[in-house]
Amino acid sequence: FDKDLYEGNELAGVVTGLAWTPVGGDILFIETNLSRGKGNLTLSGQLGDVMKESAMTALSYLKANAADLEIDYKIFQHYDLHIHVPQGAVPKDGPSAGITILTSMASIYTQRKIKKNLAMTGEITLRGKVLPVGGIKEKILAAKRAKIKEIILCYRNQKDVEEIGEEYTNGLTFHYVDMVQDVLEIALLKKKVDNPIRFELPEEKK
Amino acid sequence: FDKDLYEGNELAGVVTGLAWTPVGGDILFIETNLSRGKGNLTLSGQLGDVMKESAMTALSYLKANAADLEIDYKIFQHYDLHIHVPQGAVPKDGPSAGITILTSMASIYTQRKIKKNLAMTGEITLRGKVLPVGGIKEKILAAKRAKIKEIILCYRNQKDVEEIGEEYTNGLTFHYVDMVQDVLEIALLKKKVDNPIRFELPEEKK
Amino acid sequence: FDKDLYEGNELAGVVTGLAWTPVGGDILFIETNLSRGKGNLTLSGQLGDVMKESAMTALSYLKANAADLEIDYKIFQHYDLHIHVPQGAVPKDGPSAGITILTSMASIYTQRKIKKNLAMTGEITLRGKVLPVGGIKEKILAAKRAKIKEIILCYRNQKDVEEIGEEYTNGLTFHYVDMVQDVLEIALLKKKVDNPIRFELPEEKK
Amino acid sequence: FDKDLYEGNELAGVVTGLAWTPVGGDILFIETNLSRGKGNLTLSGQLGDVMKESAMTALSYLKANAADLEIDYKIFQHYDLHIHVPQGAVPKDGPSAGITILTSMASIYTQRKIKKNLAMTGEITLRGKVLPVGGIKEKILAAKRAKIKEIILCYRNQKDVEEIGEEYTNGLTFHYVDMVQDVLEIALLKKKVDNPIRFELPEEKK
Amino acid sequence: FDKDLYEGNELAGVVTGLAWTPVGGDILFIETNLSRGKGNLTLSGQLGDVMKESAMTALSYLKANAADLEIDYKIFQHYDLHIHVPQGAVPKDGPSAGITILTSMASIYTQRKIKKNLAMTGEITLRGKVLPVGGIKEKILAAKRAKIKEIILCYRNQKDVEEIGEEYTNGLTFHYVDMVQDVLEIALLKKKVDNPIRFELPEEKK
Amino acid sequence: FDKDLYEGNELAGVVTGLAWTPVGGDILFIETNLSRGKGNLTLSGQLGDVMKESAMTALSYLKANAADLEIDYKIFQHYDLHIHVPQGAVPKDGPSAGITILTSMASIYTQRKIKKNLAMTGEITLRGKVLPVGGIKEKILAAKRAKIKEIILCYRNQKDVEEIGEEYTNGLTFHYVDMVQDVLEIALLKKKVDNPIRFELPEEKK
Ligand SMILES: [Ca+2]
Ligand SMILES: [Ca+2]
Ligand SMILES: [Ca+2]
């Protein structure tokens, strides 16, 4: 996983996640972009099957709830979505990037900015529930090293945070959530990115 | 499989199943959603081949019997269906979720609510028969732990229930069924969910 | 394979076959249904490659000879066909269900009833020949147990029947056939099922 | 491979080939049929990769040379072709059925009869050359057993025939060929089969 | 690989290559044909991945440089291309047939004849460079046995030719090339084959 | 990998990369071309999964940022892109060709020349970041052997260059970059290649 420090929120679709690796926690970036096309989904970054299904679940959730986020459903049909998780040669798997992927997608389709200095980890389900994940201690340490200030977790991970000594968690604000609506309310700013995509969509026909 | 308690019936397409695992019974949730598309089917949750075929069989049954449930067949052509079974990293297989998947699909396509505090387990066949499944004792114990009140089973599983001591089954109502019409009659309420999808379908042409 | 008794002929597309298994003969059911679509074929029930090719061969035979059965060829293009062989978790393979699958397809496309208390086993070829299969003794015993009254076999299996003691075959009527036309003449009743599908087909254009 | 005797030439697309098997030569039947569709090719009978490529090569040859056989190219676009080689459970491979497959295709697309009591074996290439194959002695013995009267071979297999004692070859007429045009000239009769397909093709447009 | 002698240049798309095999050099034939279709590419002859990529690279080169050869780009869209390398049962791989495949394609699309008694070996790249290949000595010996008179090679294989004793190379003319334009200038005659395909292409629209 | 010397910049889409191999560094060429089609992407040269994903990431980046480079997005829809990395038989993998592939694509779509005597190595991410790669010393030595004058690297590889003795780096100019915009600014000349493709694109409709 990527050893970079957190880098700001200038771009839509770039969201910071927290990963557990055999050698400790790490931050990782979910990157997405959109280009005119036919609604195809491309996943890259040596993602395993569980992580790919996580992305497909996130996309279905977003499509089914597009109206709530004021996303024109025609964007899903006329733009291709690519999700990449650097570094390209490092295999990655597991469900814990679910809410990070969902947030990245929500940002790119709405062109809204992501809150600064924020990271998150949690599985999503198709109805929008957030499920707890493992490796919380290592992930929190990695977030601190990367100067992250706020972390979103499933409320059922609160006990894992409380088990960690306060010296490791001070300076960090934790958001405990139950549903992805809560995640998006925290993570997705009202403000759009500079030079947002102006989506070009065909007139309704058929 | 998911260790959560049962969580109500506010959402269409979320149905509680009963699963057997090497470490005992468990409840699991089938989640489905629909989004505008071309009739594609997506399955996620690390489902094995038998379980995938179970979902395909359920969908074919529903399509062939759509008129009985007052489902406009054009929804099948103009919306994509996604079925997800949390937790995303846990492999699942077997035919015993057949009636649960079918009920979840019937709920999402009709937008009708599922009866509260209900769980079910049973294989389906393409003509709508319900077949018996294994692990009944463990599944019933898991249902009780999750505060389930009613359980739907194949009538040929009745003998398995009767072999279990009454202390394990009291407080539970069992529905023994032969055909999936019976399942849907019990599980699917007349009432629609709040804010049901208003399907947008093209005018008939061709 | 399915341990159920034979269950009548109320539904189109449900035909009783005879299977050989390592633990003896058994009856099995071929189930098919049709739903509006684009002519796709779905096979389920953990079918092996030989059995899948058997189904593809049966379908091609039926399409090439549709006029003889008064099937409108447009049904093949505007309805999807699903063939399922319960039980879903039991792997099945081999060519001996060929005539059973063909008969099931003929029934669903014509909506004609299948003769009652009838079972069959035999390989088909693309030109409609019926070829002999193995396990005849075990299959006949299973048919008797399931209260089957008539059995269709390849004429080249007659010698296998004659080798079995009369105590095992009395009460059973055997039909020895050479071509699938013979099979359909015996198995497919003139009468349609109750509430047959009324196929909705586009006007010819192009 | 199929142990049947040769069975006449009443049907288009049924051609007799000669196969080598570990237990001796055998005759085999190539069966083809056409049904209205979109030009898809289906191969069945547990064919290996080399035999599948042989069929694809034969079809390309036929398409590229359709005018010579007075085949309307639109048939290739508006009918699906299925090639089956019974028995369905017996794996088959190798290039030696090339000319048999080609002849079967030529017969089904032209609806012309195949010469009676004729068998053949030989590889084809894309430009229509016939290449020699192995197992000639065993194949000839099998042909005699099946009452075949004429055999088509590559001219480079003539030496293999001459090495066999005359007692095995008398009563048989051998046709040694270089190109598939020679094969079709011998095998394909001018006369059409009874009740030939009347191809329904759209008016030229575009 | 094919043991035939060289056979003339009457047909478009048949080009002679040189192959290295564990038992010595050999000549091989690349055969191509075109039939009305949708621009699909079929490869046969048990070709390995490297050889398949070689063919795809040759086709892309030809498409990108179609105007130089006066090939109407609509042929690529309205005709299917098949490339076959006899013998069908012999696995083949490696990049050294690159220029032979390209020349075969150029001949079939232009319907121009190939120079007589010519063979070639060399890898191509997408920009049209010709790269050196191995097994030169064995390939030259095979070419002589097959009565080949001229050979095209990469200029960087000249040193390999010079290392071979003159007794093996006399009577042979070598053409050392750098780019595929040089190959085509030598190999592709101005004269078309007898009875060239008259391509039927739709009027430009869109 | 290709042992050729650097060969100039006459052609669009040919860019020089630096590769690490078990036997030392090497230069490699990325070659791309475009032909009229439907927007398909073909990759060849025995590329591994990571390298293929690198190419897909580069293409998505280019599509999403096409306007910045004045590329008409319709070219992506009406031309097929092929990327080849000679030599065809040498397996290649890893993310380090990312910026080279991106530059090659940018050149072919804009038809702009690449700066002479330039090589590069670096991973790209979907948002256009350049990440550091390994094998810097070996790559620099290979670049010098090939008479390369300028090298583009990630700024985080600067420390690797500084660790190498000056005798190895003198005569070379290093460009340390953070984002792919920097790469393109250095590598992509304003001048178009001779005889640039004149893209033929349909009038906007729909
Ligand atoms: Ca990191
Ligand atoms: Ca997740
Ligand atoms: Ca649970």
Ligand SMILES: [Ca+2]
């Ligand atoms: Ca089931």
Ligand SMILES: [Ca+2]
């Ligand atoms: Ca049974």
Ligand SMILES: [Ca+2]
């Ligand atoms: Ca069969």
Ligand SMILES: [Ca+2]
């Ligand atoms: Ca036989």
Ligand SMILES: [Ca+2]
């Ligand atoms: Ca052959």
Ligand SMILES: [Ca+2]
């Ligand atoms: Ca040869």
Ligand SMILES: [Ca+2]
């Ligand atoms: Ca090559």
Ligand SMILES: [Ca+2]
């Ligand atoms: Ca090199």
Ligand SMILES: [Ca+2]
């Ligand atoms: Ca890279």
